[in-house]
Amino acid sequence: MKRNIELGNAIDERLSAALERANYQLTLNNQKQHARQKLDADLIYATNGGIFKVGPELISFISTLISMEHEDGVILDMNKNPIDVPDLKNFLQDIVAHYYEAMNDFMLEFKKIQKARKTDQLVS
Secondary structure, three states, X not given: OHHHHHHHHHHHHHHHHHHHHHHHHHHHHHHHHHHHHHHHHHOXXXXXXXXXXXXXXXXXXXXXXXHOOOOOEEEEXXXXXXXXXOOHHHHHHHHHHHHXXXXXXXXXXXXXXXXXXXXXXXXX
């Protein structure tokens, strides 16, 4: 009888550990997804009546226009609307700063998530 109780306790402990691990994994994945969604929102930049998704492609395109000695230009925003950008150099500085800040925030959040080893650490 004592052996059955010990066996039952061992099974309960293993089941509890498995459920705790599953809960941790679910919470971890949810926190990573939330961080990525926040990054997507943080990479939105609005100016001159346009809404842009800042990323390497936009930064490279504006850099190319500047290297070709263009001072201004018409850029398609996220909604495929043509937006007049009168000062490409200033626009480039703004979007690079915006991208840099958003990526740094994302990295800090992602490192915090990776360091957490328990579910309650993930959600704090």
